[in-house]
Amino acid sequence: MDSEDDMHDANDVESLDDDFYSGETEDAAPMDYYSDFVEDDDADDYYDDGDDSGSLECRRSEQSFTVLKESDIQERQEDDINRVAGVLSISRVSASILLRHYNWSVSKVHDAWFADEDQVRKTVGLLEKPVVQHSNINELTCGICFETYPRAKIETASCGHPYCISCWEGYLSTSINDGPGCLMLRCPDPSCGAAIGQDMINLLVSDEDKEKYNRYLLRSYIEDNKKTKWCPAPGCEYAVAFDAGSANYDVSCLCSYSFCWNCIEEAHRPVDCGTVAKWIIKNCAESENMNWILANSKPCPKCKRPIEKNQGCMHMTCHPPCKFEFCWLCLGAWSDHGERTGGFYACNRYETAKQEGVYDETEKRREMAKNSLERYTHYYERWASNQTSRQKALSDLHQMQTVHIEKLSDAQCQPESQLKFITEAWLQIVECRRVLKWTYAYGYYLPEHEQAKKQFFEYLQGEAESGLERLHQCAEKELQLFLNEDGPSSEFNDFRTKLAGLTSVTRNYFENLVRALENGLADVDTNGANSSKATSSKNAAGSSKGKGGRGKGTSRGSSRATDDNLWACEHCTYANAKSATTCHMCNLPRR
C-alpha cells in the first residue's frame, strides 16, 4: 500500500509540474513522452527536498535549455529587433539588418554601435542620407534597363540610386531565389553598398518570394545565432536555445529526440563528445566487418538452431523442445546472469567472456584472428544491441501509450492514472538503454592498464546492466501476461509493486554509473576497498560458473556489504543500513 500512496504523490507532482512548465509543453506533439520524462525527473528532484536522495540529481533539476516552436522563435526575434530599435533609436528594418550582421547578438550590436556608430553604419550599409539627389525631376532613368520612367514608377533604397519597379523585382527575386544571401543584399550599384531591408522586399516582390525571405530571416535567427540550434531529428521543426555555461550538454526536444548540444550527435551522457566522435569514426571504419553483428539471429548455443531476437531484453529462450535460456550478448546460460541464482552479471566484461571461450560459438568469431578486432567486436556488439533494444523499447512505449494502457485499464478495472508506473518503467528503460549503450564506447577507450578504474567501471556497469535486464524483462514479458487477460487479476498489484520497485532501483544504479563516469571514475580510490572486494568475489563466482553456478552462497547483497552493519534487500539486492526496516532503494519492507 505504500507504493499506492507513492503513486498518488507522483501524480500530484505531475500536475504541479504541468503548471510549473505550462508555457513550454501546451502544444507539444503526441510523441511528447520524452520531455514528460525529463520534466518528471525534474519535478521529483524539485519537490523531493526532504528526501536525501533528492540531491543526487541536482544538476539535472536546472533545465539548461528551452525548446522553441516557430511562434517562440518569431517572438524572440521580434523582441530582439524591438530592443535594438529602441535602444539605438533606429527603424525596426535597420535594427534587423544590424542584428543579422552581428549574428543576432544584441550585445554585440550595442557594443559596436556605441564604440563607433559611423563605422558600423558604413560596414553594414545603413546610410543616414541619400548619396544621390534627384532635384525635382519628373522622370528618372532606371540604372538597370536604361528606360526612362515617371517618378512614381521608380524606387530607391536609402541611397537614392534609381531603378524601375520591374528591375527591382527582378533583382530582389533573383537574390531571394539564390539563397539566404538575400538577407545581406545591397543596392545594385557596385559603388554603393546601401543595405536592402525587409521594407523594400515587402514593397517590391511577389508573395511567394516574401514568404521565402521570411523563412530565411527566421532560419538565420537560429542558424547564425550562437545560442540556438535546430533539432537535428529528421522532419523536426523545433529549435533549442541553450544557456551558456551549463555543463550538461544533453538536450531533449519536444519531438522526443535527445541530442548533444555541443556535437549534435544523439545524446551521449555520460560519455564525452570526443569519445563519441572517435567511436563513430571507428564504427564507420569497421562497418564492413561489423555488418554480421547487426543481424538479428544467432544459433542457440545448445541446439545450434537459429533463434531470432524480437524482444528488447537480452534474455533469450530457444524454441521447444530445446528451450535453452541464454544471454543474447555472451551466449552464456541465463541462469548465470540472474540474481536469484546468486550468479553475477558479468557479460559486460570483455575478459570474462573471452576466458569462457564463448567466442568459439560462431564461425564468424573464429575467423576473427586479430585480438584487437575481437576486443572491438565485444564492445561494438553491446553498443549496437543496446541501440536496437532502445529502438524496440521506444516503439513498445509508444504502443503502451496508444493501445495497451487503455485496454489494461478496462481489464484490470483501474483508472489510467493508476497505470502510470508502466509508462514510467518504459521511459526508464529507454533512457537506461541509451546510457548503457554509450558506456560501451566509454569502456572501449578506457585504458587497459588502468586496472582499478576498469574494474570499478565494469562493476558499476554490470550492476546497472543486470538491473536494467530485470526491469526490461519484467516490463516486457511479465506485463504480457496481464495484456492477454480479459478480467482483473489478483496478481496485478504485486506486479505493480515489482515493476515500480525495479524502475526505481534501476534508476538508482544508472545514476550511480552516470555520476561515476562523469567524475572520470575519480572515486575509484575512496571506493577502492568496496569495489575490489566486490570484483574479487565476482571473479570467484565467475570461475565457478562453468560448473553450473547454482546455489553459491555469495548473494549480490553480501558481496556489496563491506561490514556487518548492512543488510541486502531481497527484492533489489541493495545494501541497506542495519537500522533501516524498509529498503532505501525500492521501499519494500525487510524480510
Place this chain on the structure above:
Amino acid sequence: MANSNLPRRIIKETQRLLSEPAPGISASPSEDNMRYFNVMILGPTQSPYEGGVFKLELFLPEEYPMAAPKVRFLTKIYHPNIDKLGRICLDILKDKWSPALQIRTVLLSIQALLSAPNPDDPLSENIAKHWKSNEAEAVETAKEWTRLYASGA
C-alpha cells in the same frame, strides 16, 4: 527571331560599345545573334601581354542583366586566373555580379586583370604556382605565349 524582342538595355549597350569604344577594347555583336559578341582586347602596356591581340567571346544569357554575361578567352593565354579553356576567374562574373554593371565594365575588368594577375586566387593551379615560385620566369612564359598565340595574325 531571337533578336526581334531584344531588351532595350542590350540595344543601348551595343550602340554605345560601337559608338564610344573603350580604349584597347572592341566588341561587336554577331550578325545572326545579337546576344553573342566577338570581343578583342589589346594586351595592356607594361604587361607580359603587351603587343598581343586577345580574342574573346561574350554571351548575354536570357536572364541578363539579372545574371552575368558569359565570357571566355578564345586566344591561348598564360595567366594564373585564366584556365586552358579560356575561362576567367573574376568575382564580378560570379557572386559579385550586379545588374547595374555592363558589358563595358566587364571587359574593362578583364583588361585590368591582364595588367594585374592575381596568383593568390588562381584558376590554373600550375600557372599560379609558377607565378609565385618564380615570377620572372612565369612572366617570360606569358610573353612567349603572347608572341606565339596572340601576335594578331
